[in-house]
Amino acid sequence: MDDIQKIKDENEKLKMMNENKSNLIFISAHQIRTSLSALKWILKMFSNKELGDINSEQKDYIEKAISSNERIISIVNNLLSLNHSDETCLTLNLKQVNFPNILEKIIFEFSGETKNKNINIVYNKAETLTPEIKCDEDMIIVVLQNLIENAIKYSFNDTTVTISLTNNSNSELEMSVHNQGIGIKDEDKMKIFDKFYRAKNAIEKDTNGSGFGLFSTKSIIEKHNGKIWFESSKEAGTTFFITLPIS
Amino acid sequence: MKKILIIEDDDFLLGLESKKINSSGYEVIFAQTGEDAMNKILEKDISIILLDLLLPNYDGFEILKKIRETEATKSIPVIIFSNLAEVKDRDKALALGATEVLIKSNFSLEEVIEHINKLVK
Numbered sequence: 001m002d003d004i005q006k007i008k009d010e011n012e013k014l015k016m017m018n019e020n021k022s023n024l025i026f027i028s029a030h031q032i033r034t035s036l037s038a039l040k041w042i043l044k045m046f047s048n049k050e051l052g053d054i055n056s057e058q059k060d061y062i063e064k065a066i067s068s069n070e071r072i073i074s075i076v077n078n079l080l081s082l083n084h085s086d087e088t089c090l091t092l093n094l095k096q097v098n099f100p101n102i103l104e105k106i107i108f109e110f111s112g113e114t115k116n117k118n119i120n121i122v123y124n125k126a127e128t129l130t131p132e133i134k135c136d137e138d139m140i141i142v143v144l145q146n147l148i149e150n151a152i153k154y155s156f157n158d159t160t161v162t163i164s165l166t167n168n169s170n171s172e173l174e175m176s177v178h179n180q181g182i183g184i185k186d187e188d189k190m191k192i193f194d195k196f197y198r199a200k201n202a203i204e205k206d207t208n209g210s211g212f213g214l215f216s217t218k219s220i221i222e223k224h225n226g227k228i229w230f231e232s233s234k235e236a237g238t239t240f241f242i243t244l245p246i247s
Numbered sequence: 248m249k250k251i252l253i254i255e256d257d258d259f260l261l262g263l264e265s266k267k268i269n270s271s272g273y274e275v276i277f278a279q280t281g282e283d284a285m286n287k288i289l290e291k292d293i294s295i296i297l298l299d300l301l302l303p304n305y306d307g308f309e310i311l312k313k314i315r316e317t318e319a320t321k322s323i324p325v326i327i328f329s330n331l332a333e334v335k336d337r338d339k340a341l342a343l344g345a346t347e348v349l350i351k352s353n354f355s356l357e358e359v360i361e362h363i364n365k366l367v368k
Contacts, residue, residue, distance in 0.1 A: 030301065033330035034257060037351040041263050044355050050270075073352045093335065137334045 029080050036073050043069060078142060078216045093136045099173055099244070100131045100165060106144040107163065110152060118158045126166035133173055133244050139220045140244075146213040147240050151179040154205055154238070171246055172226070178239040184232040192230070193218045248274045249294040249367055254284045254310065255328075256302050260351070264297070264328075267356040268363070281305025285313060288320050294367050297359075298345075300329035300336065308343060315344040324366040328359065 045051050047062045054062065107121055114121055151161045159180035168174040184192055188199035198211040221228045221242050232238035251273045255261040265275045276291055278284035281304055288296070296314070300307035307329065314320045324346040329336070337348045347362060 030330050033350075033352040034260065037330065038259055038263060040352065041267070041356050044357070045263075045267075076352075093333075141334075 025080070029076060032076050033073070036069060036076070039069050040066070040073070075212060078146075078212050093138065094134050095137065096132050096134055097137050097140070098131050099133050099135075099140070099175075100125055100129070102137065102140060103144055103163070103165065103175070106141065106148055109145075110148055113149070113152050114161070117152065117155065119152055119155055120160045122160055122162045124162065124164040126164075128167075129165065130167055130171075130173070130246050133246055135224055135244065136220075139223070143217050143220050143242065146217045147177045147242070150213065151177045151181070151238075151240070154181040154202060155179040156181055159237075167246070168243060170243070172243040173246060174241065174243045176239050176241045178237060180237040183234040183236075183238055184230065185234075189232070193228075248272065250274045250276055250291055251295050251297060251363065252284065252287055252291070252293045253277045253297045254281075254302065254307070255279065255297070255299045257299075264356065264359075268297075268360060271360045271364075273363070279303075281310045281313075284310055285317075288314065288323070289317075293320075293323055295363055296323055296325045297328045297363070298325055300327060300331045300340070308339060311340065311343045311345060326359075326362060326366070 043062055043066045046054060047059065047066060104123070107123060110121075113119075148161070148163070155161060161180075162176075162178040164176045164178075166174055182201050182205055184199060185201060188197075188201075191197045192199065193214050195212065195215040197215075218228050221244070224244055226242055226244040228240065228242045230238055230240045249272075251268055253261060253264055253268070253275060255264065255277065256279045261277055261279070265277060269275045273294075276287055276293065278287050279302075281302060284298075287293070298307050298310060302310070305313075307327065311325060311327070314323065314325060321344075325344070327337075327340045327345045327348040328351055329348075330351045340348050346366060349359060349362065
């Protein structure tokens with residue numbers, strides 16, 4: 001009996017520690033986001049010349065600072081999602097969600113980026129589809145943002161990104177995101193999901209990536225008992241696939 | 248000039264938000280606590296409210312609930328503008344009657360003003 005009580009007490013302690021950790025991360029994230037918001041708005045004011053005239057060199061540096069700040073915001077968002085997916089976390093915030101609805105919202109959010117590069121997004125949704133899955137919506141949003149952002153970022157201008165959604169033969173939800181871009185070289189294929197790894201051609205195309213996006217994407221998908229993989233070649237571009245269980 | 252009430256406890260962010268919103272043609276009224284906010288909503292003819300969630304004493308959820316329960320204020324559009332970004336926070340705010348929920352770090356002030364303009368017109 002004493003042993004059972006001891007285990008129960010230890011369990012309570014662990015729960016409390018875990019809660020403290022989550023609270024600390026929550027408070028830190030809020031503070032970091034607040035500072036980043038202020039920086040974002042101030043830089044934009046400079047860039048828009050609301051605080052006085054600036055020359056083209058200054059404008060160029062400010063645009064780089066804006067881009068860098070956006071990258072940090074994205075890293076904070078990824079870290080937060082990953083914190084949720086941490087094995088030590090008690091439970092996922094699972095609920096029934098309509099996956100296509102989330103996906104369509106994210107596609108819409110990227111319309112500015114696609115316009116800048118003249119990229120056409122083609123969205124194919126299977127006519128008969130079981131759209132509801134049980135998932136942590138915050139995390140799935142990060143997955144979709146990462147996959148679609150990467151597809152656009154590493155596409156060539158004036159090309160098409162194709163997003164397809166269907167139920168596969170295992171009755172899972174399967175999504176693919178295909179781009180016509182720089183491709184993933186053979187020597188990078190084994191490491192592409194490693195934390196902080198960035199392929200050389202990816203760095204050349206976009207110096208601002210963190211190497212964290214695909215790592216967190218894979219962690220989140222696996223936490224949901226799903227799978228992620230890709231096919232890529234220099235000629236055909238890259239397709240990322242994810243599957244998620246329906247229930 | 249239409250009046251917007253900004254409920255924000257961070258002086259620095261409040262200064263930036265006020266400057267930008269004011270230059271877009273709105274009269275800015277501000278409050279940094281829940282009590283002050285409720286007094287100002289009732290005293291002034293407010294067209295729209297920008298509401299932070301983490302505030303001293305009463306948090307933004309409580310203020311939102313109070314706004315929606317008060318006859319004179321229940322139909323004023325309320326944009327939640329916060330860095331609390333989890334879905335549960337967004338869902339809670341929408342369930343309490345928020346008109347929109349925007350995450351500060353994901354929006355430029357220009358975009359926020361676009362949202363305000365749409366709701367006020």
